[in-house]
Amino acid sequence: MILRWFGRKKPEEQARKDETTAPLPEPVVQEPIVQEPPVPEPVAEEPPPVPEVVPEPELPPPPAVETPPPPPIAPPSEPEEREDTPEIVRDDLPVALTAEEEKPKKGWFARLKDGLSKSSSKLTEGISGIFTKRKLDDEALEELEELLITADLGPTTAAKVTAELARTRFGKEVSPEEVKATLAAEVAKIVGPVAKPLEIDAALKPHVILVVGVNGTGKTTTIGKLARQFRAEGKTVMLAAGDTFRAAAVSQLKIWGERTGCPVISRDTGADAAGLAFDALEEARRQGVDILLIDTAGRLQNKAGLMEELRKIVRVIKKVDESAPHTTLLTLDATTGQNAHNQVEVFRDMVNVSGLILTKLDGSARGGVLVSLAERFKLPVHAIGIGEGVYDLRPFDADQFAKSLMGLPSQ
Numbered sequence: 370m371i372l373r374w375f376g377r378k379k380p381e382e383q384a385r386k387d388e389t390t391a392p393l394p395e396p397v398v399q400e401p402i403v404q405e406p407p408v409p410e411p412v413a414e415e416p417p418p419v420p421e422v423v424p425e426p427e428l429p430p431p432p433a434v435e436t437p438p439p440p441p442i443a444p445p446s447e448p449e450e451r452e453d454t455p456e457i458v459r460d461d462l463p464v465a466l467t468a469e470e471e472k473p474k475k476g477w478f479a480r481l482k483d484g485l486s487k488s489s490s491k492l493t494e495g496i497s498g499i500f501t502k503r504k505l506d507d508e509a510l511e512e513l514e515e516l517l518i519t520a521d522l523g524p525t526t527a528a529k530v531t532a533e534l535a536r537t538r539f540g541k542e543v544s545p546e547e548v549k550a551t552l553a554a555e556v557a558k559i560v561g562p563v564a565k566p567l568e569i570d571a572a573l574k575p576h577v578i579l580v581v582g583v584n585g586t587g588k589t590t591t592i593g594k595l596a597r598q599f600r601a602e603g604k605t606v607m608l609a610a611g612d613t614f615r616a617a618a619v620s621q622l623k624i625w626g627e628r629t630g631c632p633v634i635s636r637d638t639g640a641d642a643a644g645l646a647f648d649a650l651e652e653a654r655r656q657g658v659d660i661l662l663i664d665t666a667g668r669l670q671n672k673a674g675l676m677e678e679l680r681k682i683v684r685v686i687k688k689v690d691e692s693a694p695h696t697t698l699l700t701l702d703a704t705t706g707q708n709a710h711n712q713v714e715v716f717r718d719m720v721n722v723s724g725l726i727l728t729k730l731d732g733s734a735r736g737g738v739l740v741s742l743a744e745r746f747k748l749p750v751h752a753i754g755i756g757e758g759v760y761d762l763r764p765f766d767a768d769q770f771a772k773s774l775m776g777l778p779s780q
């Protein structure tokens with residue numbers, strides 16, 4: 370900053386000197402010809418006082434620049450268009466996890482199965498309706514394919530799964546249990562390759578995770594849940610309230626920060642989100658934090674504006690760390706069904722989405738959408754959310770999911 374300030378001042382001083390020296394030769398030439406002493410004299414006399422006055426008005430600014438305590442580790446780069454005054458709210462890094470929410474009594478698989486019960490009952494009831502005492506013929510296969518499509522598994526997946534069933538059982542009498550087991554195995558095959566846990570690079574300080582997604586899809590809640598998990602693993606975490614558009618989003622993240630014992634970097638509503646992300650990353654670096662989670666706005670109503678904002682965030686944080694963000698998570702609300710496909714397309718155009726988190730699989734009758742997403746986009750599904758609580762997020766397990774979706778027991 371100081372360098373920049375002085376860098377700016379020097380050309381001005383130089384310019385002044387140039388100005389003062391430039392007019393000198395003219396009066397010297399004019400004097401003898403015109404013979405009017407009063408005219409050239411004031412011009413020739415001006416130069417001496419000017420250099421004395423110049424440094425004085427320019428000196429006061431530097432202390433103003435030096436007053437905020439700039440971190441010494443920071444690289445020389447700076448964010449663009451920093452028109453707003455940064456007002457960082459942060460606490461000291463807490464040592465221990467402060468969330469003391471009661472852990473759910475039921476195991477994860479039981480809760481996943483409960484959560485997916487709306488999706489699975491739609492499928493299992495349909496399967497029982499089609500296959501009770503019936504041979505696997507073309508008509509049955511067609512009905513099954515239709516059922517799978519309406520359960521959001523998508524036409525490609527539905528065709529693939531029914532074809533597999535036909536290959537092994539065509540013309541035979543099949544029980545609903547057999548059909549469910551075959552479908553679960555096929556679904557697990559499709560989603561297996563995308564079930565990849567979120568990996569944190571411990572060498573990065575911090576590993577930067579940018580969380581994007583449409584408003585209400587669960588970005589902030591997911592950040593809170595992830596923060597708890599990381600803290601429980603002994604990692605230090607910082608949160609950045611990048612949805613500067615909505616005051617409620619900022620305060621919600623602050624609450625998650627308190628619950629999980631993570632400092633939150635925020636600014637006033639309407640502040641520049643990219644500037645905030647820049648400050649947060651510099652601060653996280655300075656403190657040697659393991660993970661920085663950046664929340665963002667998700668106003669799809671203004672797609673062009675949102676795209677510009679997200680791209681700017683990415684551009685600006687790259688000025689601090691060329692390799693950041695190291696992970697870009699897209700949260701998708703499972704209750705929106707096929708709409709999730711459009712959201713993947715839109716956000717992939719805006720930022721380099723590296724993985725998905727499916728939220729609200731509890732209570733959704735459209736959990737099958739995860740299968741069609743896996744089939745179509747092949748993007749890693751890092752975790753799934755099955756509730757609003759801090760413990761309601763888990764790495765995505767293909768086999769557990771497939772069985773729960775078909776209402777089958779875990780073994």
Ligand SMILES: Nc1nc2c(ncn2[C@@H]2O[C@H](COP(=O)(O)OP(=O)(O)OP(=O)(O)O)[C@@H](O)[C@H]2O)c(=O)[nH]1
Pocket residue numbers: 582583584585586587588589590591612618621665666667728729730731732753754755756757761
């Ligand atoms: N049932 C259920 N609710 C969830 C889940 N994840 C988030 N929610 C709820 O969904 C609502 C929206 O979640 P947020 O985290 O605020 O979503 P957001 O994307 O940050 O939305 P904005 O703050 O509007 O940008 C909240 O009421 C959450 O409690 C989930 O896995 N299951």
